[in-house]
Structures are given as C-alpha cells and as structure tokens.
Amino acid sequence: MTPTPMIELSHVSRLFDNAVAVDDISLQINSGELCVIVGTSGCGKSTTLRLLNKLISCSSGNIRIDGEDIAGLDxxxxxxxxxxxxxxxGLFPHWSVERNIGVVPTLLGWSPEKIKARVHELLELLSLPYAEFAHKFPSQLSGGQAQRVGVARALAGDPDILLMDEPFGALDPITRDSLQNELLRIQSQINKTIVFVTHDIDEALKLATRIVVMDKGRIVQHDTPANLLDRPVNEFVQSLLGQNERGLKRASLEPVKTHMQALSGDLPEHSVNVDDTLRQAMSLMYWHRTDILCVRDAENHAVGLLPMRALLDSPTA
Structure with missing residues (x-):
C-alpha cells in the first residue's frame, strides 16, 4: 500500500534579500511520520518549518498540505x-494553563464544554493532572511543565500536523530526555504527522521515523535513522553523526530483545531491561566489567540472556 503524503514540497526556495535560506528543496512527508529536520545553525531548517504554515512565504516552488496547494489558502x-x-x-503569561491550551479551540468555535474536556484530556495525556495545573499561570510552572503545556496547546485543536521548532532545546538534559520519551509515548497513541526541527543529532536519531539532513539551505540526505547511520552520503553527514561514534549511535536504535538469547544455567548478577537499547546494555557491561547480562521484563521476570557476542552480531555500517 502506497503511503499517503501529508506534506509535499516541490522545488521550494526562500530568499531574504539576496541571501538564499532554502535552496530548491523537494520533500515528501507521509501521514503519521515523525520527520526530524536536523543540521547546523543557519542551514535552513527553521525557515523550512515556517514555510509550511505560511509564517513566511516561498520565493519559488510550491507546498501542498494533504494534497492542497497552500498558496491559495488563508x-x-x-x-x-x-x-x-x-x-x-510562547505561552501568554497572564492566562491560565487552561486558557492557554484552549485558545485555538476557542478560535475554531468549539463550545466551552468541549474545550474544557479537551484541556482535561491533554493535561492528563501529558502527565499534568487537571486539578493541579489547569488554573496555574506560566510563571508557576517549571521549564519542563511549561513545555508540556506548549505541546498541549499545539495539540488542542486536534490538528493533523504538528510543527515543533527546537521545542526542548533550552531544557536541562534530564527534563529533555523525559519530554522526548513523552513525545514518543504520545505519538504512539495519537499518530499525528510531526515535523520536528533540532540541531541535536542524538535527539533526531531517537525521535525520528525519517531524518532530513540539511546543509546550506539544501537537503543533503533524507532517510531512516538506521540507513542514515549505515550509509551516510558524504563527509558532512558522517561528521554530523560523529564519525567515531556511529557504532554506538547505531546500537542505540536496537532494543535488547532483538538480540537476547534463551535462558540457560545460572542467572548473571547484573540485568538489563528487555526494552533497553544495545547501547545501554554495552554501558552496563563496561561499568560492571561483565560480558553477559540477564534480560528482565517490566515485571522484573528473567526472560533471556544477553552475552557480549550477541551485541557484536548487531549490523554495522
């Protein structure tokens, strides 16, 4: 079955005065994909995102959303x-969390009852209990909580497409990792078409269904995270991926359960979760100076073994 394109860019360029920010790019993003655009500062990734919702307009080329040319849309x-x-x-500082989230549904003409129900649903989805957070103001939230509210507001009108521009970039590493996991959890439930911009290749590899690598306004490579690591098209992509760390990054894409072996003999002292990555398993092996781990499920039951030789069976570039 052929995937349905939700977003199509055809020979799109954007100039600011005489400077080229986006240079003749063509791209298709299918319905339900989490597409991450990654690249160094000034590569055109945020400009590309803003072209999609007409915050800025194309200098040439055209963009279609769900088959419709946006040039003729309000x-x-x-x-x-x-x-x-x-x-x-971008939260309104003098509005409550509930009012901030409800702004788009209000503009869409939803009833107060429907808006309240939607706010309640989204706050619960983002692990922000309604009774505790609905009536707070942005100044009363932590950075991670405020970012969650920002995501809830973006989802409030139940859009088919979610655009995210460095949404976790200013957060500390622990909060950032937590919100990345939250986004993946939410996406598994709501299956939106998401276009996510970041300069962090590790974030891109963790989140993306497909990654778009941009450099100097052009698309250099567009592929799955695994294919990107296995077959980078040039030295720029290799450098962005971290030349000497590609093996570790590749291991971060594979869960332990794909390489574990059947239980036999005595259980090893140290354990790894069945859904952890091979990279996490390698870290535990190094830390504990062992070449075998017990694999456990969510209920802490032993379900398999992971010897070092099984990790080395993982495909490499």
Missing amino acids: AKLLRRRMGYAIQNT
Whole structure:
C-alpha cells in the first residue's frame, strides 16, 4: 500500500534579500511520520518549518498540505489546522494553563464544554493532572511543565500536523530526555504527522521515523535513522553523526530483545531491561566489567540472556 503524503514540497526556495535560506528543496512527508529536520545553525531548517504554515512565504516552488496547494489558502485558517510548538513555549503569561491550551479551540468555535474536556484530556495525556495545573499561570510552572503545556496547546485543536521548532532545546538534559520519551509515548497513541526541527543529532536519531539532513539551505540526505547511520552520503553527514561514534549511535536504535538469547544455567548478577537499547546494555557491561547480562521484563521476570557476542552480531555500517 502506497503511503499517503501529508506534506509535499516541490522545488521550494526562500530568499531574504539576496541571501538564499532554502535552496530548491523537494520533500515528501507521509501521514503519521515523525520527520526530524536536523543540521547546523543557519542551514535552513527553521525557515523550512515556517514555510509550511505560511509564517513566511516561498520565493519559488510550491507546498501542498494533504494534497492542497497552500498558496491559495488563508494563512490564519491554515495555522489553525496545524499545531505549532516552539522553544520558549510562547505561552501568554497572564492566562491560565487552561486558557492557554484552549485558545485555538476557542478560535475554531468549539463550545466551552468541549474545550474544557479537551484541556482535561491533554493535561492528563501529558502527565499534568487537571486539578493541579489547569488554573496555574506560566510563571508557576517549571521549564519542563511549561513545555508540556506548549505541546498541549499545539495539540488542542486536534490538528493533523504538528510543527515543533527546537521545542526542548533550552531544557536541562534530564527534563529533555523525559519530554522526548513523552513525545514518543504520545505519538504512539495519537499518530499525528510531526515535523520536528533540532540541531541535536542524538535527539533526531531517537525521535525520528525519517531524518532530513540539511546543509546550506539544501537537503543533503533524507532517510531512516538506521540507513542514515549505515550509509551516510558524504563527509558532512558522517561528521554530523560523529564519525567515531556511529557504532554506538547505531546500537542505540536496537532494543535488547532483538538480540537476547534463551535462558540457560545460572542467572548473571547484573540485568538489563528487555526494552533497553544495545547501547545501554554495552554501558552496563563496561561499568560492571561483565560480558553477559540477564534480560528482565517490566515485571522484573528473567526472560533471556544477553552475552557480549550477541551485541557484536548487531549490523554495522
């Protein structure tokens, strides 16, 4: 079955005065994909994102959303069909969390009862209990909580497309990792088409269904995380991936359960979770100076063994 394209860019360019920010790019993003655009500062990734919801317009080329050319669409109406989450959240400081989340549904003409139910649903989905957070103001939230509210607001109108521009970039590593996991959990439930911009290749590899690598306004490579690591097209992509760490990054894409072996003999002293990655398993082996781990499920039952030789069976570039 042929995937359904939700977003199509055809020979799109954007110039600012005489400077080329986006240079003749063509791209298709299918419905339900989590597409991450990654590259160094100034490569055109955020400009590309803003072209999708007409915050800026194309200098040439065309963009189609769900088969419709956006050139003929009203920009405000188009934006109400898309969620948009940014690094600094953009929350209105004098509005409560509930009012911030409800702004797009209000513009869409939803009833107060429907808006309240949607706010409640999203806060619970993002692990922010309604009774505790709905009536707080942005200044009363931690950075991670505020970012969650920003994501909830982007999802409030139930858009088919969610645009995210460095949404976790200003957060500390622990909060950032937590929100990445939260996004993956939510996406597994709501299956939106997400376009996510980041300069962090590890974030891209963790989140993406497919990755778009940009450099100097052009698309250098567009592929799955595994294929990107296995077959980078040039030295720039290799450098972005971290030349000497590609093996570790590749191991981070594979769960332990794909390489574990049947239980036999005495159980090893140290354990790894069945859903952990091979990279996490390698770290535990190094830390505990062991060449075999017990694999346990969510209920802590032993379900298999992971010897070092099984890790070495993992495919490499």
